[in-house]
Amino acid sequence: MRLQDKVAIVTGGGAGFGEGIARRFADEGAQVVVNDIAESDGERVVGAIRQAGGTAFYCKADISLGPDSQRLIDTTLARCGRVDILVNNAGVPQRNMPLTELDEASFDRIYAVNVKALYWAAKYTVPVMRRQGGGVILSTSSTAANRPRPGVVWYNGSKAAVDTITKGMAVELAPDRIRVNAINPVAGETQMLAEFMGGQVTAAMRERFLATIPLGRFSQPLDIANAAVFLASDEAAFITGVCLPVDGGRTV
Numbered sequence: 001m002r003l004q005d006k007v008a009i010v011t012g013g014g015a016g017f018g019e020g021i022a023r024r025f026a027d028e029g030a031q032v033v034v035n036d037i038a039e040s041d042g043e044r045v046v047g048a049i050r051q052a053g054g055t056a057f058y059c060k061a062d063i064s065l066g067p068d069s070q071r072l073i074d075t076t077l078a079r080c081g082r083v084d085i086l087v088n089n090a091g092v093p094q095r096n097m098p099l100t101e102l103d104e105a106s107f108d109r110i111y112a113v114n115v116k117a118l119y120w121a122a123k124y125t126v127p128v129m130r131r132q133g134g135g136v137i138l139s140t141s142s143t144a145a146n147r148p149r150p151g152v153v154w155y156n157g158s159k160a161a162v163d164t165i166t167k168g169m170a171v172e173l174a175p176d177r178i179r180v181n182a183i184n185p186v187a188g189e190t191q192m193l194a195e196f197m198g199g200q201v202t203a204a205m206r207e208r209f210l211a212t213i214p215l216g217r218f219s220q221p222l223d224i225a226n227a228a229v230f231l232a233s234d235e236a237a238f239i240t241g242v243c244l245p246v247d248g249g250r251t252v
């Protein structure tokens with residue numbers, strides 16, 4: 001068990017990569033706080049973890065909002081007494097479209113969930129980890145951060161912010177023994193995929209995209225979860241400030 005007795009918060013843990021991370025963390029012995037804005041999804045993942053013998057509870061919060069973020073940390077402390085691992089995974093996509101066509105509300109939402117949530121999470125989690133003598137912060141970025149493609153310009157920028165924030169936090173928080181890393185998945189088989197492809201994924205679109213991934217498939221939640229277990233575990237004790245592509249060679 002590589003995360004035995006660690007207390008881990010996974011935001012956006014009700015679906016996709018976050019669900020994969022929450023389940024793998026629980027398999028490795030972590031107590032998992034499954035956060036999601038979608039209650040039924042969060043509760044479903046908690047049910048699946050408990051069914052498999054793991055420990056988890058659901059906490060509803062919109063992580064783009066300061067009071068919600070604070071409540072997520074406070075609830076975790078009240079129930080588990082500490083926060084060892086925070087996974088900033090929740091994110092929202094940009095529907096594929098010309099860059100001048102995205103409306104302001106969608107732009108603001110992308111930056112509120114993908115970027116500002118990291119600010120709130122740091123504000124409320126870092127003091128706790130400092131008091132504890134250390135911790136791990138992990139964020140789900142994207143290959144969009146360092147290989148921006150057309151049609152998702154504003155999303156690309158939000159994930160580039162995640163990478164730069166990750167590196168800055170890593171050096172600033174290293175004296176506190178708080179490690180900060182990111183994972184950069186290539187397009188994954190989750191509900192988000194259709195948005196990146198303009199609303200639906202046709203067979204031709206799949207083929208075109210897959211041709212750009214040397215290992216020849218989309219990422220799966222388990223790929224991201226396995227990388228997250230490693231980076232969150234003590235096996236990665238000397239790794240901080242890394243933005244790890246999990247991309248089948250896409251960004252080579």
Ligand SMILES: NC(=O)c1ccc[n+]([C@@H]2O[C@H](COP(=O)([O-])OP(=O)(O)OC[C@H]3O[C@@H](n4cnc5c(N)ncnc54)[C@H](O)[C@@H]3O)[C@@H](O)[C@H]2O)c1
Nearest residue numbers: 012015016017036037062063089090091142187188190192
């Ligand atoms: N799927 C991809 O192709 C892909 C590729 C690279 C990176 N990513 C990133 O991976 C992360 C997870 O994406 P996914 O593909 O699993 O998507 P998903 O839509 O399957 O899951 C995202 C989850 O986050 C939740 N969520 C959204 N906004 C929230 C908020 N404000 N507060 C709390 N929860 C919220 C949603 O309800 C959903 O359950 C995101 O950060 C995304 O940008 C996805």
